[in-house]
Amino acid sequence: MTNSAPSPADKSYPCGSTETTKLTHTPLRPFGRVVRAAGGGARIDDIPVETLRRWTEESRVLVLRGFQLLPKQDFADYCRLWGEVLAWEPGEVVDLVVEENPKNYLFASGDVPLHWDGAFVEADPRYFFFQCLDVTPGVGGETVFSDTSRVYRDADDELRERWSRISMTYSTDKVVHYGGEITERLVSQHPATGIPVLRFAEPLSPQAYKNPVHVKVHGIDESEAEEFLGALAERVHRPEYCYAHDWQAGDIVIADNFSLIHGRNAFTGPTKRHLQRVEVI
Numbered sequence: 001m002t003n004s005a006p007s008p009a010d011k012s013y014p015c016g017s018t019e020t021t022k023l024t025h026t027p028l029r030p031f032g033r034v035v036r037a038a039g040g041g042a043r044i045d046d047i048p049v050e051t052l053r054r055w056t057e058e059s060r061v062l063v064l065r066g067f068q069l070l071p072k073q074d075f076a077d078y079c080r081l082w083g084e085v086l087a088w089e090p091g092e093v094v095d096l097v098v099e100e101n102p103k104n105y106l107f108a109s110g111d112v113p114l115h116w117d118g119a120f121v122e123a124d125p126r127y128f129f130f131q132c133l134d135v136t137p138g139v140g141g142e143t144v145f146s147d148t149s150r151v152y153r154d155a156d157d158e159l160r161e162r163w164s165r166i167s168m169t170y171s172t173d174k175v176v177h178y179g180g181e182i183t184e185r186l187v188s189q190h191p192a193t194g195i196p197v198l199r200f201a202e203p204l205s206p207q208a209y210k211n212p213v214h215v216k217v218h219g220i221d222e223s224e225a226e227e228f229l230g231a232l233a234e235r236v237h238r239p240e241y242c243y244a245h246d247w248q249a250g251d252i253v254i255a256d257n258f259s260l261i262h263g264r265n266a267f268t269g270p271t272k273r274h275l276q277r278v279e280v281i
């Protein structure tokens, strides 16, 4: 099945106790899906978790529009239906807002290079959930998702063989809620589908970012490491692999943190954007 195909056909779901709500599926490009509920009264728990899980695995990024946002604790409790919720230092629900003078680039207005969440914690989250409480339209800041399962699929045998021998050590100082040093193989397997995926976080130079991430490549000659990292970064940024999500207030987004790596475009002006994020192992 292609991941952009609406599936199943648009269908109505019970909404509350008496109503039904009509859902419309719209594919995003090059991957992802918007599921829109008519009427404005729909709740995310009107749709069975297993259905949403399937849609997320098919589409990688699932955008729900026309659904009520949840109070903070309810949001965490809902996500618990999907699995264990990762508890960060700020709590299970992390408020993502752009700060005036942030310690960490996640809270700054510049770009966020591609990475996967959970690199510096014990468990890799399987899904992440966002709800968008507020936005400033037209000032950039899109969340960019790169589908590494497609990057791998399109690589030739020689490149795959080279990748299979690579692992990388990432290190960063803990300035907000994560930090440390980890070593990961570049090629991994999606835990649900078994499809090969790439675990790759772009290096962050100390000149350009508040909290640099250093990357050491194992499995190739050290003299080739810089060129290798540059070529890999170029590949995962290709438009055919990347979906940029332009947030609307009221969006609920579920994304597959194993198939995807993600980052953010820079903001081009002041923003009042407020996202809440929960990660499920």
Ligand SMILES: [Fe+2]
Pocket (backbone or CB within 6 Å): 115, 116, 117, 262
């Ligand atoms: Fe992230």
